[in-house]
Amino acid sequence: MKPDEKTLQKRFKRFQSATQQAGIKRTHQRLEIFRVVASSSEHPSAEAVYREVKQKMPTVSLDTVYRTLWTFTELGLLNTLGPRQEKVRFDANTERHHHFVCVSCRFVHDIERDVLQDVKIPKSVQNWGAVIHTHVELRGICMNCQRKQEKSVKSHSRLSPTPPKRKKGLNNE
């Protein structure tokens, strides 16, 4: 179930303006890489994109695909799912529960199941499969990070200009 023509055109329009605004070059490979992701609804991994791009451009390298995908993500043209620089984390709470996740420091807090209302599963979802359970992730900024941000806004009065590179240490675990 690929995105329809209309959606695709919209995506390319965004691609044009975003790249223009950011002042980055629309190279052969960037175009091609974007085309592959934009015309898929399978949430491909970097490798999967790579494999497909290679058909048309046998000389691309995997690391260009990675770099490019992250560039697009930073431009807001793509979103990611799955791990970024995350490690597996273990939880002795084996009751089904939901999570509050701080997008800034990765702090995770368990939310007991009965604190959130149950999400009703619409019939349309049944087309895709049988739902076994529902996990809600509330994403936000934890108290700690809120405080830090207030301070840094006061002193620097500037939001972080570049997305965070891989950091050494410092993360909640």
Place this chain on the structure above:
Amino acid sequence: MKPDEKTLQKRFKRFQSATQQAGIKRTHQRLEIFRVVASSSEHPSAEAVYREVKQKMPTVSLDTVYRTLWTFTELGLLNTLGPRQEKVRFDANTERHHHFVCVSCRFVHDIERDVLQDVKIPKSVQNWGAVIHTHVELRGICMNCQRKQEKSVKSHSRLSPTPPKRKKGLNNE
């Protein structure tokens, strides 16, 4: 906010019976590793567990911690969050949306936001931070895998006895 004494005791009781039933030995390091995870609510990574266990047992090795944590997970004593053997995946759908995820083959299907009811955020969550948005993950078995399972049940009439080891290829991407 560590688990209270009561919860802790319950967890250790489960530890006792689960290990006994599985016939695995309650070694010094297993005890210690379990103690660390069970008495934390910070969803520690393997490394974080390792660091803490090392305080009391300077000779443990990181790989024992990993092995042990997975053993506990297989016994149902722990749950994991975050990546397991997953790769990052990219999505050109930048509208906020939810997901249906097949727990068997990792197939992911987007669910438009207005198909699911909005989850009401209870005030109690505000103690942990400011919620920016909500992501619902419906986990289940996709149509494809359902069909496969039917077949394999007919022919083998046996559920997979061991949890899946790292597989080469074969995953939806």
Place this chain on the structure above:
DNA sequence: CTTTTTGCAAACAATTTGCAAAAAA
């Protein structure tokens, strides 16, 4: 003793980085 578990070191998979060459502007 026999079987399980450990620690070590080496292997691995996914991803990132440094750098010189190639391609834009």
Place this chain on the structure above:
DNA sequence: TTTTTTGCAAATTGTTTGCAAAAAG
């Protein structure tokens, strides 16, 4: 020609594995 982007190869991170020695029953 100056700046950006690429491809390559090497590095890094998180995690897993083979194996001989050590510990448990």
